[in-house]
Amino acid sequence: MPWLVLGLWVVLLAVVSPFAAKLSEVQNDRAVDYLPASADSTQVAEIQDRLPGGESTELVLVYHRDGGLTAADRTAVEAQIAEIGQRYRLAAAPEGVPSPDGTTLMYPVASNGPGTDEELRDAFVERVREVAHSEGGLTVEVGGSGALATDAGKVYDSLGGPLLYTTVAVVAVLLIVIYRSPVLWLVPLVVAGIADFLSMGVAYGLNQAFGTTVSGQSSGVMTILVFGAGTDYALLLVSRYREELRRIERPYEAMRVALRGCGPAVLASSGTVAAGLLCLLAADLNSSRGMGPLGTVGVLCALLAMLTLLPALLVLLGRRVFWPLVPAYGSEPKQRRSLFSAMGSSAGRRPLTVLAGGAVLLGALALGTLNLPGSLKQEDSFVDKPESVAAMETLGRAFPGQGTQPISVITPAGRADATIAEIEGRQGIAAVERGRTGGGWTEISVVARSAPQSAAETATIEALRDALPESYVGGPSAEQLDLKDTNARDRLVVVPIVLVSVLLILVALLRSLVAPLLLVAAVVAVWAASLGIGGLVFGPVLGFEGTDPGLGLLSFVFLVALGVDYGIFLMHRMREESLAGAEPTAAALTALRTTGGVIASAGLVLAATFAVLLNMGLVPLVELGFVIAVGVLLDTFLVRTYLVTSASVALRRKVWWPGPLSREPAHPVEPPPGEATDRERVAVGH
Known part of the structure; x- marks a missing residue:
């Protein structure tokens, strides 16, 4: 049977191999690719693609000398601009705009040559940078939306390798520490790598079949989930398999019993995570909606690999895979005082005190959300400042309080003159220029008097949209505004769906209303506290x-889904103990003692894998990784161990209301001899 499973996996990998390598080809990371089709800025980008010449790649060449530009500088600048105009097809002859202090010259440059091809756009930007070079104290920086997109693309393209290698290294170190074996750690790690390869092929298939959005963020998170969730499932299976090898002589039979024992819990927990992630399909934002299916693919591929391929490999390798701590048939594990026994005892003695203290702590941490900085601007999205951002900062200093990037207005061709007159007559407008016409539309370029993505420019964009109902208003600043508005809408829609979905699943699994409400309240509190810690760290520290x-939204979905995942392990074991006749307090403490090690190990691995995102070059990824990693640690070592256990002890049988377990039994049930001993084995590290 194990050889048959291996054969099927070989066939499966051979089928998906041609598709897995193509995932990067369908990855899109432009701002408009993240937006919903209904957004004004999305409509602008799509119409621009259809105008004569196609999409325009817009750059801003920023020439600067601290002491003021000299005549020689201006001659050198004009020569470079002329060379660019001769080499490349530009939409219009560039005209320089001097700064009031005479230190800076700004040359807007636009070309329709690259169109929507990102490789051609990147090549154009790099060639312009080669021509526009600094010399003799005169510095030049190439910025603008086209350069910003190119620099962002470089960061996203660099994520794949470093993200994968760092994740593998982190998981490998943790598995070596947990298993204390020079061999065993390699097996689940290899299986997780195979699951990641499978998920890439499936994700590409979803894109081709259903147009699922694939971004650098979603593909990176998919890899994190494969290794994080997959390793969690491996920890549960291997710990149970190790214990069964002490009772059962043949590895194949021991694995069958282990799968029957932990398989249902793993299936239930992975199903809950998948259901929570799929709620993102209700989001209007393309990037969030695409994150749901890709995250689900990662979790399900990890589940499939860990419940089929990993067992087959472990059975074929036999007991020697655990060397040097080989679980001999008939042996007993070394008994040691469990950390979670001590933690459970403290929670059991004063459950209400522990519960109140934990709630106050989480509430205090949640207050840190008041210190979260405002919405992230596009140029602030990089950990290390690229040239395009440096160019915009130079412009900001040279042209204080003035617009330095255009707002694009697409209006019906027959109303172009009236639209231009309406725009010119409004406050906050510095310049208006007619652009291309085609397909019944005319493009108008508008420059605001205020700085990009400032409150004043945002007000100008909103005023233009109100005054021009027949037109579409887009451009880089409008895209960021649409991203913010759409995310706000998605939070109002997706968050309730996630809560209701997870709650219904928990009710079905635990046969209770109180226990599911307790778990959901706990993970929501963890989410708020994690964001609060972010508010104390993002601005002041980072x-x-x-x-x-x-x-x-994304941190909420992941923390709720993953937090409930661990809650299922704890509460499911508590329910088993209660069904076996254990008194409520004993059931809660035994569940903590027997699952605490597994949950702690799994939580450490999952938090570490998400912490890998802290090393990436994009602020949104760093923030997401930080909040989820902190949330998982809070959930693992505070909420699961202390608060949920304390609440269960305090509520006693009421935690299972209105199910049968909520009622006192007429006759106490004694567990069969030896059964309690088996259930109370500590799962990890023996």
């Missing part, structure tokens, strides 16, 4: 200038 608009 120096981030803003918070990603999607952080609240």
